[in-house]
Amino acid sequence: MAKLFSQPLVTESIKKNQHVRREAWSFYKIKKWRDNEGNHIQGKKLNRAVKRITNLCAVYLTHNVELGPGGKYGSGVFSLHSRISHSCVPNAYSSWNPTLERLTIHAIHDLKAGDKVFINYTGKVCRTRQQRAFSLSTTWGIVCNCVACTEPAIDQMRRRMLVIDQALAAYACGASRELNFSAIYGIPQISTAKEALEAAEELSQLFKRQRLCSMELCQAFRDCSMYALDAGLSDVALEYAGKEFDLEKLLIGTETPHLKEDLNGAKYWIEYIRNEIGCMPS
Structure with missing residues (x-):
């Protein structure tokens, strides 16, 4: 190699x-360890x-590449993968597929012969330019010059994405119910499923405006679907679940039995929604 x-x-x-x-x-x-003569290695050797x-x-x-979230399936060094360059606006997505037991790379935009392939090393999209720069510099010694790192307008969108992501996380764990939440943390307070749906929809639109296709967009679609279901909008919930399924297929393919647990896969989430709708009184 x-x-x-x-x-x-x-x-x-x-x-x-x-x-x-x-x-x-x-x-x-x-x-x-011993040398060829059977002696213990010591000194200069x-x-x-x-x-x-x-x-x-x-x-x-x-x-090294983490195989699965947080290195759930270990980690490894791959001769081809390690030669793929970084961009904060990538044209490919890589992930470990436990079902296939392979590290897979999928093009997320049309590529012509000779095009350079880029993936996102950091695995985090909802970060500011400064946050990404620190991670890239300290871990890989990289200075990124992609459009997201050079265009102020795009950085403003990334900052907005970070704020929305934090607000949705606070709502999901119940932290946003705290008195004077926005004043204390400087994050918009989300109080209802409808407000959460609107925030998740804005986040997904910011992804799409930048042509960002990632599992974080899948999560944004899932949030839209969940909060629509919570708000009693079953048709909207199914629509966003379908968008998640289409994007998931683009990013990781259709071999997703490993995502059945906890309804992590879009296919299984769609089945759950349909069952829920079927159980609703007419």
Whole structure:
């Protein structure tokens, strides 16, 4: 496998990290590795061995991909995936599919032969330019020059997305019921399912205006569907569930049995809504 490129400042910082070096030393100490003559590795040979494993740690920590949310299925380094560039306005989406047991990459916009493929390294869309820049710089040594990082108007949309996302999160966990919530936290207060639906619809429109196709947009569609159902708007709930299903198919395909638990997959959410509608009195 050809050598993976990493920004020197990032890799050197990892190599100098005392925790990484201690782990490398401990690895060889526990394994009690021997050389070809059967002798325990020590002295200069041990130093060279520790240096090699430290270099491998730097490669892994720079290029590893979490397999599933929060690394639920582990993590790994993939020779092709690690060569795909970053953009805050990507044209492809990558994710680990437990059903297929494969890391998959799907184009989310039409690509011509020779087009460069971009994915979003941070996995977070609802962030300001400064927040994204900090994450990209400290983790990968990257300075992003995509349109979202250079156009003030787009950054304003991202800031609005962050505010709405926080307001919906506060509503979902019940925090927005706190007295003087908006004055304390500087976030709009959402009090009803109808208000939550309006906020989720605005968020989804901001995604679409920027041609952002991600699982966060899927979540925005799910929020629209849930709050429409809560508000008694079953037709609207099904409409947004259908939008979530179409986008989910674009992002990760149709092999989604792993998303059946807790109705995480759009297909299973649609089935739930139809059952709920069928149980409603006419």
